[in-house]
Amino acid sequence: MIRLYQPGDEIGINALYEKVFGKQRSLAEWQWKFETFPESSTIVVSEDDGHINGHAAFLKLTARQQGTELSLGERVDIMVDPDFQGRGIYKQIVSRMIEECETEELDILYGFPAETAKQVFMKVAGGKDLGNVPRFLAVNKPGALLAAKVGKLKAIQSPLDKVFSMSIPKKSRHQLRELGDRLAVVDMLYGRFENQYPLHAKRSGSYIQRRFLDHPTKPYQVYTLEQNGYAEGYCVLHEETKENGVSFATIVDLFGPNDEAIIADQLKAIRRFTKADVLNCWAVPDSPRYRALKKAGFFHINSPMPFVIKDFTGTGSYDELADWHLSQSDVDSY
Incomplete structure (x- = not known):
């Protein structure tokens, strides 16, 4: 039945x-x-x-x-x-x-x-297959990755990571500040920048609360991205350590001006802020975020997630991947 x-x-x-x-x-x-x-x-x-x-x-x-x-x-x-x-x-x-x-x-x-x-x-x-969503990686600590694969290299992990850290962008105009109970800031940011994005799930303070802060098992960290104490965006991170000891930070959501240069600067701030060995993030091809990730030292590693839709509107207005703004927050498993 x-x-x-x-x-x-x-x-x-x-x-x-x-x-x-x-x-x-x-x-x-x-x-x-x-x-x-x-x-x-x-x-x-x-x-x-x-x-x-x-x-x-x-x-x-x-x-x-x-x-x-x-x-x-x-x-x-x-x-x-x-x-x-x-x-x-x-x-x-x-x-x-x-x-x-x-x-x-x-x-x-x-x-x-x-x-x-x-x-x-x-x-x-x-349904219609719109293609696969690219995933980007940025390596902050290559020594940790090598040591996880070849145990004998653990002795050089720390000095290798120290040398490599010199190549990580040191300067950005943004600083990360924990969101805390400032959910109204998310409403403000969404009101300012929503029209800069193609079709996307509506953001709000209540969305952040329900989607991330109320999750019973996964710990998320939500930060505002600020310049001179004024919020210019927010990001949601989820950090975890794999069985091999490598720590990953997923940029589950990132919202602010849909501007390539600004996003790149925000990504550099996130890279500098996190203690994770590796970061990963999604971006729709040829979008400002896609280009910004490359500017911030991320590289397109694969495109693992097929995106399919069933469009009941009959307009054909959403039938290309470029018609959408997607992040890992759009998948319930992240």
Whole structure:
């Protein structure tokens, strides 16, 4: 039976999630993802004799483009119990999800699916592949990377990193300051700069609170980027240390003037500020951020994330990657 979510389903949904993806997810994280963070969410399940064997959902968010408001949905957690595959469940839950999108008058459904899921989604939902989003890296401490791969090089890690640090940009006009409870600053920044960006998820102080500060398991650091004590942008960082000991800082979100030179200066300030060995960030090709990342010493390492949409507007206005502003904040898993 294909139906919409009912209270209590989250237990079976989380059990299916662990079985399909091999990762545990707490009830608190499920609640953040489907109840706290999005403006609303819609969940479709497949049930057989009281057992949830299929799941598809979208998180509903408001988007903006040059003053126009649109309703976005991020497709998430489309999964079928391996013991029930081959019965057409995937097609059924995706088809029902698309029906719910239309019922709720969603303008665009988007996602970053794995290759196999992408092909099925394109076929069943009639979606469009807009291409892959580039990922950039900046290495702050190459000695740490080398030592992680070749243990014998650990002895030269510190002196190598010290020498390399001389090449990291030392000067920038921006300084980082912890946002704290100054959520109104985000509202101010968004009001100033939103019209400089193509289609994007709407930012606000409440968005920052729900998306990052209220996350039950992931620690995010939110900073304003300031000149002479005045905020010119903000950034959200997530830092983690891998099993090999290398520390990574992800620039999950960065918002301010959509100006190549200013973004490059802000990125240099972030590089100088963080203690991480390596930084990574996304950027849409040929955008001001894409060019700014190169100016700030980042390099395009790969393009791992396919971006697909189902456009219900029928306008064709959002069918190119350049029509979008994307960052890792647009993916619920970051």
